[in-house]
Amino acid sequence: MMRRLLALMCLCFACSIAYADDAPRTMLRAHLEPSGPIVAGSAVKLVVDALTTTWFTAAPDWPLFDLHDAFVTLPDDSAQNMNEIIDGVRWFGVTRAYRIVPRTSGTFDVPAFSITLHPGGIDTPVTLQTPALQFSATLPPGAEGMTSFFPAPNLTATQRVEPQNGDIEVGGTLTRSVTQRADATESMLIAPVQFGDIDGLRRYAKPPATRNISEDRTGLVAGERTDTVTYVVNRRGRYTLPPLDIEWWNTTTHQRETVHLPAIHLTAHAAHEKPLWEIPADALAGAARHTVIFLDARDIAYACIMLALIAAGVWFYPRIRMWLARGSQWWAAERKKRAEGEFAAWRALRRAVNSGAMQRVVPALYRWMDANPRFTHPARIDAIGRDENPALHALAEAVESHYEHAQAESKSVRVKLHRWTQWTRSRRARGPALPPLNEG
Template identity: 75%
Template structure:
């Protein structure tokens, strides 16, 4: 009986060991290619192998990680199936390659990666870690002091500003778009553009847009990276987006080169806001959007000047209007006086004399004598003392006696006196002196 019990116990132990040997086994391997120092800008491969003695029910969870001053990528097209015999045991698995591109010189530490494996024959996932790795990168001669070492056969860069017309108001936005094109380089390896903060503007950076340009036969041709930043204007004024310098290492000439993008200047004016007193009260009561009015010292000065002009105009307008009326009345009086004065009477007399009609000459002569202050009022023809005009006076007296027309000789003499009469200005009293006795 005892011998039977011992036999059964040994059988159970053997079966337990057999089940333990049948449990799937897992393993992670990791190494760097190349293992020695590399030149900054060249790719270092981190090869990670996930192995099991059974099979994978799901793909391993490949994590992502970052290394300072280096680009780390995990391409989707580099998975490789494994089938190996290790110490007489058959192993199956998959291999993935991380690409690490250092941007500067120095030592780089690759952290340990935690990878979860889903194997067949067990319901519990297994999480393993890769050993940490270390590699060293150096810079070629002449590349020392570069902010970011970026090697490529050729690099070009352009910038675009939106809106292009530069018409901005407070609260508006302006976008600066920089596109880099690098030959024979993946877009993910192109260094990002650094946009700084600007006083008076609020900066919003957008995610970069990258694309690889490939050809059917040659494969990768170039890579493009587009960085976009948007600035929101907080206050009015003049602004300048600083210039951008992009450094890169020319792998053909083995020299450092720089691409310079010029600064961008623009002016933002105050927003045309609706005055607060024009907003309906029910709109404010309903929690409507408030209107913000931006004012600065120059706006206040302009408002004060405009107000002073309005007040001065209201104060001076009645006085200026009265002064204008006085000037206008004086001008009208002067014109009337000239039209009714000696000069106008003399011109009418000349025209009447030229016509040769005594019916026109006699009234014109008496009108001129009445307008002349040297004659008494009422004036008489016999008071004419000028020798040249005495012929005209005699013609008038003869007209009453014989009713004849004025002679042509008188007309000629009157023409000769015209220039003298225009320039002469008598300054005598309009009325005869009063009798002082």
């Protein structure tokens, strides 16, 4: 009797273990590349792996975090699918790499942050935290006394001044623009140019203009940043815009270098004001001094009409501007709605399916389901039932099969999606326009 009871207890324990193993498990891993100290201004990668023992019904939520004295970005092209065997269990997931660029030397503590996962097999999402990590950044020998440490393989700077002749009237404006180009460096890492104040000139800084120059084969080629400042002349005189010295660290020669931009000289003279109606000097001589000037009634009427039109324009201008602004906002909202709507998402899905690459099909399918009001949010693959388009249902089965039987190399998609035909289904659902005949 005791043997039977012991065997029954062992059987129940084994069944509970088997049931527990069927439940999906999730895990987050994070590490830094490189793991050792880096030079300030260079990039370190925070690689995060989101893993599960089943599959993901939706993409993980990847948040951005702040790090003092460092730039943190999450490139769009850093996502990669992965599968790995850990302790005899196969795990599936996705890995992404955050890019961290410290702007100065010191120790940087990467905080722990939460990521929400959507594993298949359960209805509720799972929220996990990444481990807190730490790295240090140092300055190379010879760069300790630099005001702003900026490393780059090569840096060039040019300046442009308008007007170019340096001759300007009081009340006029002078614009000075400085463009920096750094090879193999993102534009957001280029340090801003410091323009000083000048007595007699009012300074107005404009937002910087940045752009990254890249090529298909080589990737990032260079980054450009343009800083622009406008000076308004308050009084006449001679002015000098001081020279600019831009310090940077040459990563090729490992030396500190300086780009020098020369000073700008300008002369401001009093503005010559010409009266609207100027009386010739000879007309005021002799008998013309006692001439009586008569105004025509028609001229007075024209002047009154002009004043009325000016007053009406001043009164209507804010309202017309408000109407134009509303119209512009409406038009921008409509364009954004169409660009992010269901039709655009369907076209992107068709292109992804035609390419045959599963890594393009999965995000395009989720984007279309998120834009489709018939699906819940966040969207799930199993929401596509058999009553849907047969090709769409086949595509959903292909995605589920991809995650269930993922290997080192993704299989191509062999599904053909047709053009968007939602309007035909809606017309058929409406039924006939005429009511049925009264046969009684």
